[in-house]
């Protein structure tokens with residue numbers, strides 16, 4: 001199967017691309033290297049895919065080779081033929097280029113992950129978020145219609161649920177109360193997907209992703225675990241702005257569990273369906289800080305600051321994904337953090353000392 005992965009240079013996108021290639025699918029990746037975090041990190045991600053697919057890379061080999069080998073060592077060695085990879089630097093809102101690429105490639109299915117992510121930034125740049133997350137999504141849906149693509153997996157977000165305190169949210173809950181522009185764009189994306197499934201006959205699955213997704217090379221900016229590791233390494237103090245301070249607990253999913261969910265959705269036969277993909281087991285920030293400090297061998301220094309109004313606590317009811325897809329999150333939190341720290345420590349100095357993460 002030829003699968004288009006949008007946002008392939010991003011955190012989740014590069015893992016999904018590598019998982020598809022390992023299982024023998026051909027991947028077309030697109031990304032515009034937006035300025036949310038440095039291009040160098042995204043090129044590193046693309047080069048992890050390139051190495052796996054046997055393609056040339058731009059990152060110096062001595063920076064990436066050991067990291068690549070370590071990260072691949074977490075998976076069983078593929079036994080079959082690997083899939084191929086082709087990368088386009090492209091903006092998903094550029095309808096002409098997107099359509100041209102669909103025409104050239106003949107895409108069977110799309111896993112749509114390209115977006116502006118993160119709640120606080122969306123409050124600063126709502127128009128940018130709406131343009132990419134909404135117009136970009138409809139541009140891809142339209143290209144699927146134009147070129148007969150059959151399946152679309154939408155990278156949605158738990159932010160669609162708004163603030164539900166400690167309630168476990170399920171897919172039948174109302175999603176009209178997003179509390180950030182980011183959450184609102186993800187609701188819009190889902191509704192556009194639903195409309196496309198009706199009027200274009202496209203098969204769609206929505207993954208309501210429960211994050212922060214963590215694991216090696218976690219998205220660089222605005223992600224709590226990565227920031228804690230980076231700040232501890234650089235002797236800085238991290239600000240905790242969750243709505244319940246150290247007791248703020250999010251349904252953080254390990255990257256491989258999230259990728260499993262996305263691939264199950266890709267293979268799931270349906271006209272339209274929505275699934276929560278998380279752990280259903282949110283853990284408080286104090287425990288994350290404790291584990292990260294232990295693994296690093298240095299306590300994480302922190303201060304509590306005023307909570308961010310758009311920040312939502314989240315806990316997923318994942319019984320639907322368990323029953324209908326056989327989805328089961330497997331990663332133990334300590335092992336997940338250990339891997340994230342292990343890979344962080346192998347990264348070049350420019351990465352470890354990056355500012356404003």
Ligand SMILES: NC(=O)c1ccc[n+]([C@@H]2O[C@H](COP(=O)([O-])OP(=O)(O)OC[C@H]3O[C@@H](n4cnc5c(N)ncnc54)[C@H](O)[C@@H]3O)[C@@H](O)[C@H]2O)c1
Pocket residue numbers: 006007008009010011012013030031032033034035036042090091092093112113114115116117118132136155156157158209210211212213219220
């Ligand atoms: N990481 C999480 O915790 C989390 C939680 C919930 C939902 N999600 C969703 O998962 C998806 C991937 O998240 P991520 O953590 O990998 O983020 P990321 O920022 O690492 O990856 C997103 C990628 O999309 C690309 N992109 C942005 N605008 C683009 C455009 N106009 N054209 C082409 N490419 C563009 C970016 O350059 C980036 O590489 C996003 O849709 C995000 O909203 C992530």
